[in-house]
Amino acid sequence: MSERESMPYDVVIVGAGPAGLAAAIRLKQLAAEKGGEISVCVLEKGSEVGAHILSGAVVDPRGLDELIPDWRDRDCPLAEVPVTDNQHWILTRKSKFSLPHFITPPFMHNKGTYTGSLGNLCRWLAAQAEELGVEIFPGFAAAEILFDHNGAVMGVATGDMGVARDGTHKPDYTPGLELHAKYTLMGEGVRGHLSKELIRTFDLARDSQPQVYGLGIKELWDIKPENHVPGQVIHTQGWPLGEGANGGGFFYHQANGQVAIGFVTWLNYSNPYLSPFQEMQRWKTHPAIAAMLEGGKRVSYGARAISDGGLQSIPKLVFPGGALIGDSAGFLNVPRIKGSHTALKSGMMAAEAAYDAIQAGRAGDELAAYPEAFEKSWVRKELSIVRNVLPLVERFGDAIGTGLAGITMWLEYFGLKLPFTMKHHPDHESLWRKDQVKKIDYPKPDGVLTFDRLSSVFLSNTNHEEDQPVHLTLKDPNIPVDYDLPMYDEPAQRYCPAGVYEIVGEEEGNPKFVINAQNCVHCKTCDIKDPTQNINWVVPEGGGGPNYPNM
Template identity: 75%
Template sequence: MPYDVVIVGGGPAGLSAAIRLKQLAEEKGHELSVCILEKGSEIGAHILSGAVIDPRALDELIPDWRDAGCPLADTPVTDNQHWVLSKSGKWGLPHLLTPPFMNNKGTYTGSLGNLCRWLAERAEAMGVEIFPGFPAAEVLYNDDGSVKGVATGDMGVARDGSHKADYQPGLELHAKYTFFAEGVRGSLTKNLKVKYALDEHVEPQVYGLGVKELWDVAPDKHVPGRVIHTQGWPLDDDANGGGFLYHQANGQVALGFVTWLNYRNPYLSPFQEMQRWKHHPAIAEILAGGKRVSYGARAINDGGFQSVPHLVFPGGALIGCSAGFLNVPRIKGTHTAMKTGMMAAEAAFDAIAATRANDTLDAYQSAYEVSWVAKELSKVRNVVPLVKKFGDLIGSMLAGITMWAEHLGLRMPFTMKHHPDHASLWRKDLVTPIDYPKPDGVLSFDRLSSVFLSNTNHEEDQPVHLHLADPDRPIAYNLPHYDEPARLYCPAGVYEVIDEGNGPRFQINAQNCVHCKTCDIKDPTQNINWVTPEGGGGPNYPNM
């Protein structure tokens, strides 16, 4: 199937790129074929974010979005609070201490999945072809080494590799340019980075794991537009992260907890840290009388400015979280993802209009380097390394000083480095195991009941999409050294160590996978490789 542009991923970056391509084609009177491949069962099914969204890119892309039925317009942010938590208390960080670009004036809170569904309707109305349930499983190359397109995964393959009665081979989609908008730790993007040495001269990407729930709260607890961020308890200086509570439309609060994946203790469980956080008196007060209605988890890029790889290669480009444009201290990346999709679209349109194909879109790379995206990320480039190096209290103070300096035009004469998350774990004999309280079923819950609320489903009789480079390593190496940390860092109960009397064995419950990618990131020997499962598998988030 030939197209002018194929986009892998129907998130905010991919959809913005598709819409911008069609806008340009309409403006210039140029025919342009564009398609989006989305691995989820529908657009938005795999989208998970807080989310408080800066509308800057949306204003550029669709200026009348507030009056055009966009669901994001329902809840502007009206109140912004930042709490520092101790085990039983809190104090609010005064607004005067934070640089102006850290406030949430002019932002909106809502479901990013629903925003993507709305964008998809706009894209389809403009002629974009969208194929949900079709994951791109392989990059195709021309003889000269440029990207030719992608192939979707085969359907109807049994766990043993044989073809079932409903077997359908994958499709090849060829394009003049292919955009990779897979989100964090994309399986194809990983291969492209290696093939084209895209991250050879940048710092390693680092990550956090966000665990999120959606609650219907009591009417007297709900303040539409109120945004709360927390730091401190329950994490200590051996781990970093923080929580959020966003009062959104329809009496709901989106709340979650992000644990940076550089933590040292292999007994730490990001899922259980989130459950424990909800028992803080200030959090529990908001949730009292409420009901949890949805659950999900997703890794996020924390590397920022110094971890953005080279964005272009012959025949294609990285956009959105495939490259990593999250502004960590602002906890926002939708606007930057959308803008990079738009910049890539503009470069590709010009190339196609000039009858070029499969070359390198250097205009996109150049546009990014002088864009407000790069300027915004540069201002906060040292925040994450400072907090990791000096701890939550001192690191946050130093980060605040650097952000104020950058805001006042005093550029710091240094850019700090990152260290890969998988290399940070200490051996189990050097740490103290963490005794997490049992869930009470009111505020805190277990993983399996949580996965149920994510509507996760995979066809059981299909090849396991979590590949082990060495099947013996979990038991032979990870278990004696780290007590096999996959059992704890996975927020969906995918990994277990089971002993049925014949010695321990490693079990992968792939049907539970919510596609968060944490295992691909945090495994200490990088033994786990996440690849796309059969199309449509995974979570089905209705309003996340």
């Protein structure tokens, strides 16, 4: 008999991000509208709601308008800064060229959008959910999927607390809690470890393309008042990324004299010596970017992967007993760099399907109404228009690929649906051997405009209980030194934006692979980019990880 206690709910939601909170709110709204009762709980692995949320963010309010139509009148933090000016720059090493608006379709212009902290938006959404009776448990990581005797998902279990690194129980040991549900909605975000298990267990990706990803590295800066233009958003492409790499930067003027800046590197890059973190630092040295930051102060740092695959990479959305929502499924619109509105809508659609099933007395089956609703939704239409953008840029390069992508978006925008959908290739297969590439010589950080990884991680407020099992697990502990080091000079040393991985003792002829798990900001890049898929990211003890205050 299990020593874990259990709690029953109608719906358990894993992850208090936009999708999970939207699902929780919609379930309670439906109960209020139709006079029913429904019990809902949300598990959040961060120490508080929003602690692990990181995004640019420029938010299209369409999903929020549908969920809470009067959100602008409810002291929602997103309403503080509407976007007033939208620019797109093409960067060379010393210059920039602005892309005229008329070249891009209207949906790329950010009209009617807002810029601000997605973490703060989630904190606000959590308050709305709790007012409706949703139970939210921050600091509790969903660590295990529970299956019934028919193989359907019947809930999740939280991780045990107080387990030492060697697996023994410390004095404060507390077993995890089982949360049983008629339906379980997975809103873990990008590359969630339980979602990954469900996709594999139920073969949900058999009819979709491989998911592909980008790594977004973000900083918050307080800048001089004369440099601050509230509501101005700037996106860049081109420099500093070279051949075999794609991505771009963003510079968003938000509230209180602060800017959110960042750089996204697509994880299909080929040079194992590329460091997304250092590309972001180098990007800040461009004259146009440096001028806006001059005299400013960096106040926060974070990183996370984003799902770039789009429509063709969305797996089957449902499984017996539950569904994938938000970034667990991958609803990001890549050229718009927006996924919050689609995540909100996905949570609403899944909630509506689950509510109807529960009211009909069903439990544990597949929520067929959810993918049916998705096929008819504006989310699918939006993602269909842009489905070939990333593959075109990847195949034909930044200049030609961007031009072709623009043409396809215009054609699709006017209803001329192209008769093809391009394919993706897994990011971990793209690296070349170290003897096939040139090392990248990154400049040393100056401590004013550019910084090192460890001082950056400090600003993310990352904290883990050190005496706990390492949550970055290796399928074969010999691969990093025996294969990755001679083949790729162990790229984990460079693709990790938090300095988690390092090789020590190489000069002495005794190389060892070291995992500094306490530095991990939960971006999942290692789980994605490791060339042999040897690293498996699992949840640490609940409450561990970054604590983003305003990201």
